[in-house]
Amino acid sequence: xxxxxxxxxxxxxxxxxxxxxxxxxxxxxxxxxxxxxxxxxxxxxxxxxxxxxxxxxxxxxxxxxxxxxxxxxxxxxxxxxxxxxxxxxxxxxxxxxxxxxxxxxxxxxxxxxxxxxxxxxxxxxxxxxxxxxxxxxxxxxxxxxxxxxxxxxxxxxxxxxxxxxxxxxxxxxxxxxxxxxxxxxxxxxxxxxxxxxxxxxxxxxxxxxxxxxxxxxxxxxxxxxxxxxxxxxxxxxxxxxxxxxxxxxxxxxxxxxxxxxxxxxxxxxxxxxxxxxxxxxxxxxxxxxxxxxxxxxxxxxxxxxxxxxxxxxxxxxxxxxxxxxxxxxxxxxxxxxxxxxxxxxxxxxxxxxxxxxxxxxxxxxxxxxxxxxxxxxxxxxxxxxxxxxxxxxxxxxxxxxxxxxxxxxxxxxxxxxxxxxxxxxxxxxxxxxxxxxxxxxxxxxxxxxxxxxxxxxxxxxxxxxxxxxxxxxxxxxxxxxxxxxxxxxxxxxxxxxxxxxxxxxxxxxxxxxxxxxxxxxxxxxxxxxxxxxxxxxxxxxxxxxxxxxxxxxxxxxxxxxxxxxxxxxxxxxxxxxxxxxxxxxxxxxxxxxxxxxxxxxxxxxxxxxxxxxxxxxxxxxxxxxxxxxxxxxxxxxxxxxxxxxxxxxxxxxxxxxxxxxxxxxxxxxxxxxxxxxxxxxxxxxxxxxxxxxxxxxxxxxxxxxxxxxxxxxxx
Numbered sequence: 001x002x003x004x005x006x007x008x009x010x011x012x013x014x015x016x017x018x019x020x021x022x023x024x025x026x027x028x029x030x031x032x033x034x035x036x037x038x039x040x041x042x043x044x045x046x047x048x049x050x051x052x053x054x055x056x057x058x059x060x061x062x063x064x065x066x067x068x069x070x071x072x073x074x075x076x077x078x079x080x081x082x083x084x085x086x087x088x089x090x091x092x093x094x095x096x097x098x099x100x101x102x103x104x105x106x107x108x109x110x111x112x113x114x115x116x117x118x119x120x121x122x123x124x125x126x127x128x129x130x131x132x133x134x135x136x137x138x139x140x141x142x143x144x145x146x147x148x149x150x151x152x153x154x155x156x157x158x159x160x161x162x163x164x165x166x167x168x169x170x171x172x173x174x175x176x177x178x179x180x181x182x183x184x185x186x187x188x189x190x191x192x193x194x195x196x197x198x199x200x201x202x203x204x205x206x207x208x209x210x211x212x213x214x215x216x217x218x219x220x221x222x223x224x225x226x227x228x229x230x231x232x233x234x235x236x237x238x239x240x241x242x243x244x245x246x247x248x249x250x251x252x253x254x255x256x257x258x259x260x261x262x263x264x265x266x267x268x269x270x271x272x273x274x275x276x277x278x279x280x281x282x283x284x285x286x287x288x289x290x291x292x293x294x295x296x297x298x299x300x301x302x303x304x305x306x307x308x309x310x311x312x313x314x315x316x317x318x319x320x321x322x323x324x325x326x327x328x329x330x331x332x333x334x335x336x337x338x339x340x341x342x343x344x345x346x347x348x349x350x351x352x353x354x355x356x357x358x359x360x361x362x363x364x365x366x367x368x369x370x371x372x373x374x375x376x377x378x379x380x381x382x383x384x385x386x387x388x389x390x391x392x393x394x395x396x397x398x399x400x401x402x403x404x405x406x407x408x409x410x411x412x413x414x415x416x417x418x419x420x421x422x423x424x425x426x427x428x429x430x431x432x433x434x435x436x437x438x439x440x441x442x443x444x445x446x447x448x449x450x451x452x453x454x455x456x457x458x459x460x461x462x463x464x465x466x467x468x469x470x471x472x473x474x475x476x477x478x479x480x481x482x483x484x485x486x487x488x489x490x491x492x493x494x495x496x497x498x499x500x501x502x503x504x505x506x507x508x509x510x511x512x513x514x515x516x517x518x519x520x521x522x523x524x525x526x527x528x529x530x531x532x533x534x535x536x537x538x539x540x541x542x543x544x545x546x547x548x549x550x551x552x553x554x555x556x557x558x559x560x561x562x563x564x565x566x567x568x569x570x571x572x573x574x575x576x577x578x579x580x581x582x583x584x585x586x587x588x589x590x591x592x593x594x595x596x597x598x599x600x601x602x603x604x605x606x607x608x609x610x611x612x613x614x615x616x617x618x619x620x621x622x623x624x625x626x627x628x629x630x631x632x633x634x635x636x637x638x639x640x641x642x643x644x645x646x647x648x649x650x651x652x653x654x655x656x657x658x659x660x661x662x663x664x665x666x667x668x669x670x671x672x673x674x675x676x677x678x679x680x681x682x683x684x685x686x687x688x689x690x691x692x693x694x695x696x697x698x699x700x701x702x703x704x705x706x707x708x709x710x711x712x713x714x715x
Contacts, residue, residue, distance in 0.1 A: 011403050017415055018397025024372045025379055025391045028053070032369035037603040039360035042369075048429040049373040052380040059386035059488065063480050090219050098219060099204035106200030106226045111193045113236035117497040120189060121504045122652075124430060127238035128504070129159040130176045131188075131652040133169040136659065137180035143168045143332065145657050152677050153529025154667035155657060157648045161343045162533060163332045167657075170340030173328060174278030175240035192235050192242060199235075199246040200226035203441040206253045210406045210445065217452045218445075220481075225444025229489050230381045230432040233496055237431070244280040244438035247272055248287050252413065252442075255291040263313040270314030274321035281339065282424060283438055286417045294412045298405050345539040348425070348601070356425035357539045359546060359601040370427040371418060374436055381432030382443055384489040386480050389447045396450035399457065407449055413442040431496055451477055503649040509690055509701045511664050516682050518669035518689045518704070519650060520642035520711070522618050523635040524550060527557050529668055534560070535570045540599065547598040547606050550620040551632040556597050558631060565594045615640035616695050638671070638711045643692030645699065672708050679704075 023029075030049045033042040093101065114120060122128045136144050143166025144150075150162045161170050169176060182190030204222040211218035225231075235242030251272030258265035269291055277284040296307050326336030333343045341349040345357035356362045362370075379390045393414075402408050417439050421427065428434045436443070455477070497505070511517050524545050531541045544553050544567070559565040598606075611621050618639040628636075647668040655663035667678055669689060679687065689707030692699055702710070 010408065011400060014397050014402025014408060014411055015400065017411065018394040018399075018402070021375060021394030021415070022391055022398065024375045025388060025394065027372070028376075029372035030369050030376055032365050033373065035361075036605045037361035038366055038369075039358060039604050041356075041358065041360055042366070045370065045373050045427060045429045049377050052377050052432075056380040056386070056388060059483075060388065063386040063483060066479060066483075091215055095204075095208050098222075099201050099208075102204040102222050102226050103197040103199075103201030106232070107193050107197030109227060109232050110196035110236045110242075111189065113232055113493055113496075114189050114192055117494060118237055119497070119505050121237075122239075123237035123496070123501040123504060124239065125158050125648065126171070126240070128648065128652050129157055129169040130171055130240060131179060131183075131238060132157060132160060132167075132656065133173065134176040134179035134183050135652060135656055136167075137173075137176055138184035139659050141659070142166060147533070147535070149657050151533050152674050153526065153531075153533040153670055154647075154674075154678055155651065156529035156533050156668065157651055158538065159344065161332065161340050163343070165331055168332055168340065170344045171240060172278045172281065172325070172339065174275060175243045177278075178243050179238065188238075192238060195242045195246050196232070196235050199231075199242070199249060199441065202246070202249045202253055203444070206249055206256070206441070207445055209253065209256050210410060211449065214449075214452065217448050221445035221448030223444070224383045224385075224447055225441035228382055228437075228440035228444055229384050229493055230378075230434075230437045231440035233431045233493060234434055234437040239434065239437075240279050241434060241437040244276060244283045245441055247276040247279060248283060248413075248438060249441050251276060251287050252291065252295065252409070255295045256409075258310050259295070263309055266310035266313040267317035269310075270316070270318035271321065273314070274318035274325070278321065278325055280438060282420055283417065286420055286439075287413070289416060290409065290413045294405075294409045344537060346537065348539070351420075351423045353423065355601050355603060357542075357601075359543060359603055360425075361603040362425045367422045371422045373429065374418060374421065374427055374433040377429055377433040378436055378443070382440060383447065384484040384492060385447075386483050386488060389451075390443075392454060393443075393446055393450040396453045399453070401450060401453045407446075410442050410446045410449065414439055414446050431500075503646060506645070506649050506699075508650065508653060508664065509688075509699065511688055511701055512686050514655075514660075514662050514664065515686045515688055516665045516667065516678060517650075517654075517701070518675060518678075518687070518707070519645050519647035519666055520638075520669045520689065520691045521646045522644045523554070523620065523639055524618075525644075525646060526635070526668070526670055527553055530557060530670065530674070531560065531567060536560075536567055537570070540567070540570070543599055543601055544597060545621070547602070547609070549609065549622050549626055551622065551626060551628050552595050552597065554632050554635060555629060556594055559594050566597055566599060616643040616692065618644060634712070641691075641693065642669070642689075642707075642711050643695070645690060645692065669711075672712050675708075 028050075030046060033046040035042065122131060133143070136142070144162075146164050146166055147162040148164075150156070150167060155167075156162075159170050161168055178195065179188070179191040182188050200222075203226040204219070207218040207222040207225075208215075211221065231242065231245055235245075251269055254265045254268040254272055258269055273284055273288045273291070276287055292311070296310055329338055329340075330336045333340055339349075348355060348357045353363050353367060360366075375390050379388045382389060393411075397411060402411055417436065421435055424435075426435065509517060527545065527550075528538070528541045531544075532538050544556070556565045556567055560567045562568075606621075608623055609621050610624065611619060613619055614636050616639065618636070620636075647666050650666040654666040655661055656665075665682065665685070669675065687704040688701045689704055689711070690699060690701055691707060691711070693710075
């Protein structure tokens with residue numbers, strides 16, 4: 001590749017970025033998360049990251065020892081033949097055939113993971129929330145019924161919003177639109193599989209365009225990116241990261257083609273960016289910056305006038321989708337610039353440092369720690385390569401790999417989301433650093449380019465020394481790739497089923513067709529469901545349960561029904577964009593009859609508040625020597641007798657309000673007094689309760705009246 005003519009400060013910037021990557025992955029800065037103020041979220045991220053880092057370094061040691069042993073057992077000539085043979089296999093087919101093959105392999109990998117390991121189910125509530133919305137889209141409806149139909153909390157599911165104009169996921173609707181066609185034809189797996197196939201195909205096409213003079217590196221990078229276990233796992237579990245990866249690759253590829261083929265591809269770039277905004281807004285911002293600053297702006301571009309034409313075509317092509325998205329936000333959430341995230345969690349859901357929506361501290365120290373955790377986990381999870389691939393990328397950039405403008409496109413596309421995420425509170429380490437999964441294709445290409453760059457710069461030396469020349473390094477990489485592809489990757493991916501999110505793999509109970517099945521859940525779940533279904537934002541309800549004893553919140557729940565207490569200020573209001581506690585809440589005239597309720601978000605620990613477990617796994621918060629009311633004791637006893645199952649795991653599979661059809665309807669069991677609303681809605685359907693009588697008993701489908709007597713002492 002010819003060197004870029006940009007000033008040297010661009011290379012310096014990427015050198016500094018490489019140094020930062022090395023520091024963040026070599027130093028255990030993620031241990032700053034070991035602090036009570038980061039809450040359970042910080043603690044779980046720390047545990048996952050430490051386990052992944054320890055495994056990676058052990059695997060690296062095994063690989064190096066394996067290469068050392070191979071050099072003693074096999075001759076250089078034989079090892080060299082194996083390495084050259086692997087290269088010939090990789091470059092044997094034409095670019096078109098190779099691209100199609102990568103797409104087919106990616107689609108097959110997702111299909112196997114989805115159907116055999118995940119059993120066709122999601123792994124996280126985020127995906128299930130979008131599946132519920134997709135069910136309505138598949139029936140030709142923009143959303144589920146309005147809030148008035150969902151009152152009572154029977155269908156409440158986290159990360160959904162029951163606005164006056166309909167029930168939708170709080171995520172932008174793009175991914176639900178992708179899932180809807182498969183659900184419409186009874187093949188839920190279709191969306192993820194098609195997305196994976198297209199992503200693999202386009203990743204290979206992108207690789208050949210970005211690395212035209214390095215066919216072996218381009219093909220290896222395409223395989224690393226398209227078949228990244230991190231991306232396959234997220235795509236196979238219905239997560240929107242797969243759709244975001246597809247749109248990101250398509251957008252950057254279109255931008256590169258626009259440089260050579262003109263404004264039609266620039267228009268496709270604009271449509272791609274706004275389409276990505278409908279799936280993952282932060283990813284859309286990152287891709288837009290990369291396209292303008294790294295693909296279209298470099299001095300190789302023949303004239304600013306032509307670039308202005310590209311930008312104009314992109315804006316015009318993207319404007320219709322942008323306007324539709326603004327209308328969607330205004331219709332459901334009250335304002336064109338208000339996303340569903342804000343309706344759920346308020347302004348704390350946006351970019352910035354401070355407190356996250358759960359009251360955990362997210363300051364500069366936590367930002368640094370989470371960024372370190374993301375990159376350290378990506379070292380292990382990106383390609384299951386038994387070498388610290390991300391650290392090696394940092395080393396290559398530090399040594400000057402950023403001199404080439406095409407490499408700068410890859411590096412900027414990979415690193416800009418990391419920089420943006422440093423100011424975003426949510427860093428999920430679930431099956432890997434999932435917020436970076438949509439950028440796996442560019443990371444795969446960047447890893448391949450970095451490894452080739454480093455190998456070419458190794459000092460040449462004759463003899464049988466251990467990894468001191470390009471030949472020995474090539475053997476190391478081939479053996480490492482084989483170890484990852486044949487052992488580490490399959491082992492990790494097959495282990496993602498079983499007990500991981502086991503609730504989502506509950507078998508549907510053998511109920512008569514069209515039955516109504518009440519599913520027992522937790523006390524806290526019942527409180528949240530009822531409050532949210534009547535207009536209390538999810539973030540407010542969770543703050544109440546996190547910072548007060550569960551019995552105190554139960555008492556306020558009883559007052560809420562009578563219009564008393566601070567939570568009642570939300571009741572029957574238009575909750576779109578109205579997240580903050582209304583001023584009149586503090587002056588509610590009946591609040592004096594209720595215990596104090598702390599609703600001001602703040603980080604843990606919470607003085608005087610302890611957490612414990614009762615019954616079959618119900619987690620409650622309590623104050624020592626607190627006297628429990630009869631209502632609280634009754635709730636605890638119901639959980640002891642029925643166990644925690646949670647209807648949310650089955651909601652998306654059954655009949656949903658206004659599109660029930662002949663399906664079994666799964667609803668949250670809310671207690672005999674509230675359950676009557678469902679009984680009155682479906683008077684002619686057989687009714688059961690799904691429960692577990694004790695910790696070791698199997699799930700039972702019990703007739704409704706018998707179950708009410710068992711759980712609550714009678715209807």
